[in-house]
Structures are given as C-alpha cells and as structure tokens.
Amino acid sequence: MFLLDRTKQRPTWFSLLHPEVVRSTGAVRQSVAKATKHTLWVSYEQDLTDALVKSVCGPSRALGNAVLIHALSPRSIPALTGCFRRFAFASDDAFLPPDELAEALHAENAADLLIGGSVNADNQTITFWRGNLEPLTVPFSAFETSGDGISPDFTAFSVTDSGQTVRLGEYEAATDSLLYEFDPEFRRRMAKHRQQSERSFGASVRRLRKQRGLRRTDFEPDITSKTIARIEQGKVHRIHKKTLDAIARHLRVAADEIETF
Amino acid sequence: MPFDLLLPAALKKARWKVKIREKETREPPHVTILRKTKAWRINLRTRQFMDDQPDPDQVPAALLQHIHAADNWTRLCDEWDRKYSDNPVQQPADGE
Numbered sequence: 001m002f003l004l005d006r007t008k009q010r011p012t013w014f015s016l017l018h019p020e021v022v023r024s025t026g027a028v029r030q031s032v033a034k035a036t037k038h039t040l041w042v043s044y045e046q047d048l049t050d051a052l053v054k055s056v057c058g059p060s061r062a063l064g065n066a067v068l069i070h071a072l073s074p075r076s077i078p079a080l081t082g083c084f085r086r087f088a089f090a091s092d093d094a095f096l097p098p099d100e101l102a103e104a105l106h107a108e109n110a111a112d113l114l115i116g117g118s119v120n121a122d123n124q125t126i127t128f129w130r131g132n133l134e135p136l137t138v139p140f141s142a143f144e145t146s147g148d149g150i151s152p153d154f155t156a157f158s159v160t161d162s163g164q165t166v167r168l169g170e171y172e173a174a175t176d177s178l179l180y181e182f183d184p185e186f187r188r189r190m191a192k193h194r195q196q197s198e199r200s201f202g203a204s205v206r207r208l209r210k211q212r213g214l215r216r217t218d219f220e221p222d223i224t225s226k227t228i229a230r231i232e233q234g235k236v237h238r239i240h241k242k243t244l245d246a247i248a249r250h251l252r253v254a255a256d257e258i259e260t261f
Numbered sequence: 262m263p264f265d266l267l268l269p270a271a272l273k274k275a276r277w278k279v280k281i282r283e284k285e286t287r288e289p290p291h292v293t294i295l296r297k298t299k300a301w302r303i304n305l306r307t308r309q310f311m312d313d314q315p316d317p318d319q320v321p322a323a324l325l326q327h328i329h330a331a332d333n334w335t336r337l338c339d340e341w342d343r344k345y346s347d348n349p350v351q352q353p354a355d356g357e
Contacts (some may be wrong), residue, residue: 213348
C-alpha cells in the first residue's frame with residue numbers, strides 16, 4: 001500500500017496497512033514501477049496524485065485501487081479511470097478519519113463498511129464508497145424521520161463508527177440497514193444466514209412490511225388484513241398473481257424481489 | 262439523535278459503544294453493540310444475540326452485564342419504542 005502524504009502523524013494511523021509513504025513526485029515515479037493491479041493507493045496530496053497519473057505509461061488500470069482524499073477536478077476523472085481499477089474520491093471531511101479509514105480498508109468485511117461519500121443536493125442522493133471501493137448511491141428519501149422526530153441534515157454528512165454508521169447531523173443510520181435496502185447481493189447474503197423457519201415468503205412479506213412501517217390494514221381495500229396475516233403466517237400456499245402484484249405495489253418492490261428481504 | 266448508552270470508562274476507552282440509531286434494520290427490535298469494524302445485535306424481545314457472527318463471546322461479560330442491568334435494559338426498550346413505535350418491543354396482538 002502506498003500512502004501519498006506529507007504529514008508526519010498520518011502514516012502512524014495507517015500502520016495497520018504497512019504503508020510505503022510517498023512524499024515527493026520523484027518517489028511517485030519509483031512507486032509506480034512497483035505497483036501491481038492489487039496495489040492500494042491512498043492520497044491526501046493532489047499534486048502527488050497528479051504526478052502519479054502522469055507517470056503511468058503501462059496498460060490501463062495497472063495501478064490497482066485508489067482512495068483520493070483531496071480536491072479533485074472533474075476533468076481528472078477520465079484519466080483516473082484509465083489508471084485505476086477502482087477509485088474513491090471526495091473532499092477530506094467526507095471520509096472516515098485516518099485511523100478508522102485504515103481499519104475499514106483492512107477489515108475482512110470491508111465491502112460491508114462505508115469509508116466516505118458525497119452528498120448531491122441537486123439530485124437528492126448520497127453516493128457512498130464502500131471499503132472495497134465500490135459505490136452505493138442512495139436517495140435522500142431512504143432517511144426517514146425517526147419516530148422521536150429526528151430528521152436527517154444532509155448538509156452535515158459524515159461516516160463514523162469505522163464505517164458502520166452514517167451521520168447526518170443529529171441523525172444516524174446503520175450502514176447495514178442501507179446495504180440491506182439497496183444492495184440485493186447483501187440481502188441475499190443475509191438471507192442465507194437466517195434460520196430455515198424464517199425463509200418463507202410470508203416471513204419476507206412481514207419483514208418488509210415492518211421495514212416500510214405499514215400495518216396490515218394499509219393493504220386494504222386491495223387485500224384484507226386477514227389475508228395478509230394468513231400469507232405472513234404461511235397459511236396461503238398459492239397466491240394469485242393479482243394479490244402478489246398488489247402486495248408488491250404496497251411494499252414498493254418488484255414482486256420477484258420480495259423473497260430476498 | 263441516536264441513543265448512546267453511557268458505559269463505564271474502561272469499556273468506553275476500549276472503544277465499545279452501545280447504540281440505537283435512527284435508521285436500523287427494523288425487524289426485530291434490537292440494540293447494537295459496536296467496536297471498531299464489528300457489530301453485534303441483541304434482540305430486545307428475547308435478550309439473545311441475533312447473529313452468530315461476529316462471535317458473541319468476543320463481547321466482554323462486563324458490557325453484557327451493564328446492558329442487561331434493569332435500568333439500562335428498560336431504558337433501551339423505551340428508546341427503541343420511542344424511535345420505532347410501529348414496531349414496539351412488546352408485540353401487539355394478532356391483527357396489528
């Protein structure tokens with residue numbers, strides 16, 4: 001792992017990842033010669049990232065993955081796309097603090113942690129970076145006001161708890177709840193861990209109904225609350241397509257996705 | 262604001278946290294124990310760990326005792342109900 005950084009203290013926070021610290025453009029060129037497609041780069045210095053991109057003369061995406069924690073011009077993005085397999089970028093305050101960032105990048109469950117992200121007020125979304133540097137885009141509407149009246153403040157975004165929590169002012173969201181809602185692969189993985197008794201279609205309907213904050217009566221007049229109860233309890237063995245479509249519509253998912261919840 | 266259970270200094274120093282956040286995976290009611298990149302969930306209805314991974318044995322006994330202390334447990338259940346009144350710790354009768 002290469003850490004492009006000129007501070008004295010930060011490299012100690014990354015000790016978990018055994019970084020080779022790069023402080024000059026000359027050292028950048030030497031690092032590029034050692035890089036493989038598995039190399040991780042973390043850069044806090046814009047000029048060193050620029051030097052890194054300029055140094056690339058091999059096949060595209062040969063440099064591995066990168067986390068760029070500094071201002072970045074949109075015009076740099078095509079060149080970076082050619083250099084790295086994956087790269088995450090945002091301004092400094094939108095990433096985990098260095099010690100927690102190192103923990104999240106090093107973790108076995110890195111893909112299930114968020115290392116940072118960017119709020120886009122124009123299209124009302126937040127794009128998160130996961131610990132494996134894959135992006136996850138979530139709409140503002142995912143962050144409902146909680147029962148005690150706490151609302152998200154999208155101007156006060158940060159990631160905390162080593163990537164396990166998203167903070168929006170006084171509002172906190174569990175990372176796993178976001179992954180569960182927006183990543184079908186994560187849901188499938190969680191579903192595998194559930195006990196056999198919880199794998200029924202009815203159990204999925206109940207879980208999803210609870211997630212959506214719906215009562216059984218909310219399905220009326222399309223479906224009676226008694227029918228929903230019987231479906232959830234596994235007492236209905238053949239569900240009509242019309243009923244299935246109505247359930248999916250109320251739960252706001254595709255009918256064939258219900259069982260993944 | 263999430264509910265963050267006050268912990269003894271030694272546990273806090275070791276980076277243990279016990280939280281109920283505004284957006285949790287809601288079913289069933291639970292409290293989350295956090296330390297670094299790991300999390301353990303305890304079901305507020307059954308008092309049992311909800312997941313077999315990470316290993317529940319990694320959670321120190323002192324922390325579990327603190328969570329299960331009567332006042333703290335009641336507070337956790339109350340805080341869950343305050344945030345998630347549509348999915349309370351005490352289950353309503355059939356036909357909810």
